[in-house]
Amino acid sequence: MKFRYSKWTESSMTDEQRLQNMVSLFSYLLLQTSGDAEEALEWMRQLGQEYELFDKDMTMEDFIEKLKELGYIDDAKDVIVLTSKGVQRIREDALREVFTNLKKSPEGSHESPHTGQGVDRLSETKKYTFGDQPTNIDLTSTLKNALLHDSIEKFQLHEDDIEVYETEHLTSCATVVLLDISHSMILYGEDRITPAKQVSLALAELIRTKFPKDHLNIVVFGDDAKEITLAELPFVTVGPYHTNTLAALRLARSILRRKGNVNRQVFLVTDGKPSAIFDESGRLYRNSFGLDPRIVNKTLDEAVACRREKIVISTFMVARDPYLINFVEELTRANKGRAYYSSLNKLGEYIFVDYIRNRRQKFNSSIP
Numbered sequence: 001m002k003f004r005y006s007k008w009t010e011s012s013m014t015d016e017q018r019l020q021n022m023v024s025l026f027s028y029l030l031l032q033t034s035g036d037a038e039e040a041l042e043w044m045r046q047l048g049q050e051y052e053l054f055d056k057d058m059t060m061e062d063f064i065e066k067l068k069e070l071g072y073i074d075d076a077k078d079v080i081v082l083t084s085k086g087v088q089r090i091r092e093d094a095l096r097e098v099f100t101n102l103k104k105s106p107e108g109s110h111e112s113p114h115t116g117q118g119v120d121r122l123s124e125t126k127k128y129t130f131g132d133q134p135t136n137i138d139l140t141s142t143l144k145n146a147l148l149h150d151s152i153e154k155f156q157l158h159e160d161d162i163e164v165y166e167t168e169h170l171t172s173c174a175t176v177v178l179l180d181i182s183h184s185m186i187l188y189g190e191d192r193i194t195p196a197k198q199v200s201l202a203l204a205e206l207i208r209t210k211f212p213k214d215h216l217n218i219v220v221f222g223d224d225a226k227e228i229t230l231a232e233l234p235f236v237t238v239g240p241y242h243t244n245t246l247a248a249l250r251l252a253r254s255i256l257r258r259k260g261n262v263n264r265q266v267f268l269v270t271d272g273k274p275s276a277i278f279d280e281s282g283r284l285y286r287n288s289f290g291l292d293p294r295i296v297n298k299t300l301d302e303a304v305a306c307r308r309e310k311i312v313i314s315t316f317m318v319a320r321d322p323y324l325i326n327f328v329e330e331l332t333r334a335n336k337g338r339a340y341y342s343s344l345n346k347l348g349e350y351i352f353v354d355y356i357r358n359r360r361q362k363f364n365s366s367i368p
Contacts, residue, residue, distance in 0.1 A: 015057070022053065022063060023072070027093040030082060031201075032194050035235035037073050037082045082234070090234050091205035098202040098348035128162035136164045173358070174215040174259035176252040177203060180270035181220045181236060182243045184319075192318045192344060193238050196269045199348045203267075203355065204230050217255050221248035223276055223284055227255065242276035242286045246295070249302040249313070256311055265312045265358065267351060271319040273327045274299045291323055296330070303335040313337035314354055318344055 013021070025047075029040040041064065048054045054063065064080075067073045072086035125138045145161035177200050185193040200218060207216045208230075219227050222241025225248040249266065256264040276286045277295050287295060306313055313335045315328050320341065332339045340350045 018058070019063075019066060022058075023067070023070070023089065024093045024096075026067070026072075027090045028097075028194075028198075030086070030090055031094075031197055031234060032191070034237045035082050035087075037080045037086070041080065084231065087231055087234055091201045091208075091230075094198045094202035095205040095209075098199060098352055125163040125165055128159065128164050132164045138163045138165055172213050172215075173211070173263040173265065174217075174256055175203075175207070175264075175355070176217045176219055176255055176266050178225075178245075178248040178252055178266060178268045178270075179218065179220045179236065180222075180243060180272065181238050182222045182241045182272060182275075183238060184243070184272045185238045192271050193236070195344045195347050196318060197233060197236060199269065199351050201233055202348060203351060204233070206352070206355070215259050217252075219248055219251050219255070221245070221251075223286075224278075225251045227251065242284075242288065243270065243272045243274050244276040244278075244284075245270065245274035246277045246299040246302050249299070249306060253302070253306050253309060253311060257309065263358070264310065265314060266306065267355075268313055268315045269347070269351075270315070270317065271324070272321065273323045291327055296327060299327075300330060300334045303331050303337075307335045307337075311335075312358075314351075315339045316347060316351055317341050318347055 026040060026044055029043050030037065033039040033043070044053075044063070045060050048060055054060050058066075064073075067086075068075075070085075071083055072089055073080050074083050075081075125141055128137070141163040142157070142161055145163065146155065146157045149158075150156050179196055179200055181193065185196070204216055204218070207214045216230075217227060218230065218233055219225050220236055221244055222239050223244055225244060228236065245268070248268070252266045256266075273291060274295050275288045275292070276284055277298050279285045285294070303313060313331065314337055315331060317324055317328060317340065325341070328339045331337070338354065340354070342350045
């Protein structure tokens with residue numbers, strides 16, 4: 001019997017690795033098709049033909065069957081649909097994709113600089129107080145303290161002798177992601193909504209898996225703002241809407257007011273200046289030209305209201321429109337928040353660095 005071996009290269013992949021890469025590509029296509037599995041598969045078929053992704057070892061039909069076996073898609077009335085497991089895979093792939101762009105950092109993920117009841121042990125010690133975990137007792141220091149006033153023969157341990165290791169205080173956080181779905185997110189053929197959705201999904205997966213005690217709410221906004229569920233996020237589409245940033249911030253403030261968390265923040269992902277508000281009669285007032293003072297001033301008032309309730313607004317701009325930059329600078333000053341100018345391929349990095357970094361400090365310490 002003869003065997004033929006090919007030369008190993010660093011880029012060589014096993015069949016399983018190849019399959020996982022193909023599934024990840026399918027996940028990204030699902031984001032672009034707003035969760036339409038049949039359209040994503042058609043794009044996959046076209047890419048396969050153009051770039052020779054499939055061969056006799058794995059045909060397109062084999063790939064579809066594998067997706068069904070894995071539980072990512074299913075047949076429903078002669079239509080292939082995305083399953084809940086498929087939605088979870090999109091979140092996992094989004095998280096993985098975002099974190100491959102993150103630079104290594106010595107900072108931790110979820111700590112604050114304040115010591116207290118936590119999990120990660122520090123080298124410093126302190127006197128025992130009621131509520132400290134017995135597992136954090138420093139035996140060496142404790143025994144040394146006891147021997148300073150007693151001998152081995154008459155050994156007695158007093159409460160004042162006990163020293164425990166300091167631990168990093170773990171904070172909880174409530175976050176609302178505001179996702180702009182106005183028409184400009186796909187204007188001039190530039191896809192801004194897909195990476196914005198990808199980041200929102202990745203952030204949700206990060207919180208769900210690593211910080212399960214945190215709260216995450218997602219709000220989409222165009223002419224108006226509405227809260228959506230995590231399961232709905234992959235299916236979000238852009239509409240013929242204006243940008244009602246005021247409605248988005250107001251809804252976020254209402255959501256965060258109910259959370260009761262110490263740390264509360266808003267991530268505003270947008271590519272345009274505010275161009276709409278509801279007037280006193282409830283009618284939508286719109287103006288897409290320049291910075292309308294009537295719209296801008298009302299939006300800034302809401303930013304100040306967020307500041308008074310100790311809600312930090314971090315704005316992530318996926319465009320460099322001068323009007324947008326001018327507005328965001330005013331918004332940041334009014335809220336004492338943060339602003340990030342980012343290209344589409346760096347959006348995920350900036351949002352995740354900010355989220356993780358925020359966990360290492362008390363929010364709003366500078367807010368009056």
